[in-house]
Amino acid sequence: xxxxxxxxxxxxxxxxxxxxxxxxxxxxxxxxxxxxxxxxxxxxxxxxxxxxxxxxxxxxxxxxxxxxxxxxxxxxxxxxxxxxxxxxxxxxxxxxxxxxxxxxx
Numbered sequence: 001x002x003x004x005x006x007x008x009x010x011x012x013x014x015x016x017x018x019x020x021x022x023x024x025x026x027x028x029x030x031x032x033x034x035x036x037x038x039x040x041x042x043x044x045x046x047x048x049x050x051x052x053x054x055x056x057x058x059x060x061x062x063x064x065x066x067x068x069x070x071x072x073x074x075x076x077x078x079x080x081x082x083x084x085x086x087x088x089x090x091x092x093x094x095x096x097x098x099x100x101x102x103x104x105x
Contacts, residue, residue, distance in 0.1 A: 001063055004042035012079040014064045020044035022062045023053050026070075032091045033071055037100060040083040046074070049087060 001019035009015055025031040025048045034049030046067055047053045068074045077086055077095070085100040 001061065004044075007038075007042060007082060009078050013075070014068060014078045016063070016065050018044070018064045019061050020046050020064045020067065021053075021059045022046045022067055023048050023051065023059050024057075025051055026067065027060065027062055029070065033067065033074055034089070034091075035085065035087050036074065036077050036080070037085045038077075038080045038082050040101060042082050 002015075002017050003019055005015050005018050009018075021043070023031075023046065026033045026046055031048035031050060033046050035047040037045040037047075039045065044064060045053065045059075046064070051058065053059055064074075071091060073092055080086060080097070083100055084097055086095040086097050088095050
């Protein structure tokens with residue numbers, strides 16, 4: 001599993017070996033993925049948009065392809081450029097995109 005891979009991806013599809021930081025609630029199916037971040041450093045994060053992803057033990061590294069197999073509506077986000085965050089209110093709902101930058105201290 002790789003933390004980041006050259007972007008844009010071939011055919012705008014997530015590579016099988018690409019990893020992401022994924023909330024356990026999403027991976028278990030307890031909550032849907034409602035927020036996806038392609039960070040400025042080319043990493044990926046997938047969150048439920050409800051719970052705090054910074055809670056100790058709240059996230060794990062997983063292949064994005066596994067998460068997409070659980071929710072195919074995430075697949076089009078492979079075309080999302082670095083420095084972008086996507087939010088939606090429900091599975092199948094429209095994605096709302098905005099620029100993302102890490103906060104500076």
